[in-house]
Amino acid sequence: xxxxxxxxxxxxxxxxxxxxxxxxxxxxxxxxxxxxxxxxxxxxxxxxxxxxxxxxxxxxxxxxxxxxxxxxxxxxxxxxxxxxxxxxxxxxxxxxxxxxxxxxxxxxxxxxxxx
Amino acid sequence: xxxxxxxxxxxxxxxxxxxxxxxxxxxxxxxxxxxxxxxxxxxxxxxxxxxxxxxxxxxxxxxxxxxxxxxxxxxxxxxxxxxxxxxxxxxxxxxxxxxxxxxxxxxxxxxxxx
Numbered sequence: 001x002x003x004x005x006x007x008x009x010x011x012x013x014x015x016x017x018x019x020x021x022x023x024x025x026x027x028x029x030x031x032x033x034x035x036x037x038x039x040x041x042x043x044x045x046x047x048x049x050x051x052x053x054x055x056x057x058x059x060x061x062x063x064x065x066x067x068x069x070x071x072x073x074x075x076x077x078x079x080x081x082x083x084x085x086x087x088x089x090x091x092x093x094x095x096x097x098x099x100x101x102x103x104x105x106x107x108x109x110x111x112x113x114x115x
Numbered sequence: 116x117x118x119x120x121x122x123x124x125x126x127x128x129x130x131x132x133x134x135x136x137x138x139x140x141x142x143x144x145x146x147x148x149x150x151x152x153x154x155x156x157x158x159x160x161x162x163x164x165x166x167x168x169x170x171x172x173x174x175x176x177x178x179x180x181x182x183x184x185x186x187x188x189x190x191x192x193x194x195x196x197x198x199x200x201x202x203x204x205x206x207x208x209x210x211x212x213x214x215x216x217x218x219x220x221x222x223x224x225x226x227x228x229x
Contacts, residue, residue, distance in 0.1 A: 004158075033216070042119075042205050042219030043159070056216060091158060104217060106151075106159040 002026065004107035006092050012113045018080035021110040025073070025094030031055075033104065034067055034077050035091040043091055049075060082114045117142040117208050119220035127226040128196050136191040136223050138206030147209035148189040149217065150180055154202045162204075165189065176200070201227045 005024040013019050025032050030051050035043035046065065047057040052072040060067065064083070069075040079086055089109040118141045128134050140146055147166050151159040163174025170182040180191045189206060203224050207217040 040221075042207075042221050043217075044219070045216055048216055093159075103161055103164065105161075108156075108158040 004092055004094050004105055006090075006107040006110050008110060009108065010111045010113075012115060013082055015084055015114050016081040018078065019082060019112060020076055020078045021090050021092075021112075023075045023077070023092030023107060025075075025092070026105055029094035029096055029105075030072070031095040032069055032075050033093040033095075034075070035093065035106075037089040037091055037109070039088070046077070046090075079112075082112075084114050087112055087114045117146070117210060117218045119206050119208050119218055121204075121206055121220035121223050123223045124221070125224050125226065127228060129228045130198050131195050134191075134193045134196045134200070134225070136204050136206075136225070138189045138191065138220060139187050140189060140206070140208045141187065142208050142210075148180075148182060149207040149209065150174065150178070150189075150191050151205045151207060151219075152176075152202050153205065153222075159205065162191070196225075196227055198227045198229065201225055 007022050011019055032049040034046045036046050037043040046060045047067045048055040049069040052069050067077045089111050091106050091109045093104045093106045095104045120139045122137050149164045150162040152162050153159050162178050163172050163180055165172050165182045173179050178193050180189055182189050203222045205222045206220045209217050
């Protein structure tokens with residue numbers, strides 16, 4: 001079974017530029033998450049999708065971050081304009097639909113450095 | 116709001132020694148609890164999880180964890196550490212709802228001495 005795919009793996013941009021990350025979840029997984037992991041910290045949830053609808057985006061800095069999952073499968077996370085403090089690993093994760101303890105599977109992450 | 120505390124930022128153990136990584140959580144109801152491991156440059160891999168039932172759960176790679184409700188803890192243990200266990204370990208708590216969003220602790224970096 002293929003895992004959660006993310007691209008690009010690494011990106012270096014200057015502040016005020018824009019960047020986009022792509023995620024393809026495990027086939028059949030209705031729930032998709034984007035997490036931000038700053039160096040030395042645990043991952044922090046940015047946004048959660050259920051199919052193509054947003055379940056929770058309360059921690060997404062909406063003035064500069066946006067995310068979409070138009071067809072309920074793959075997803076894009078965009079940052080525009082980027083700030084130095086956006087340097088982090090952006091982790092995509094997915095999970096089967098439903099309540100209970102379905103495991104959340106993580107991709108390898110997209111590493112962003114803003115200079 | 117749910118929260119997770121991992122009191123130890125760094126731990127160094129000798130290869131073959133036993134290991135215990137501490138995790139304390141705050142959550143109003145019965146939590147879902149997880150331990151993930153992250154090797155350098157890699158994503159998060161699930162080691163084990165607790166939802167209900169037996170409070171001692173077994174995971175992959177010889178790890179186990181014990182849920183202690185009275186102490187709000189979910190410590191991770193391994194009887195004999197291998198050099199390949201060197202990584203960062205994250206404890207997480209999930210809400211008991213359809214979203215099951217995870218809140219992570221700050222992580223514990225494990226170093227293994229030969």
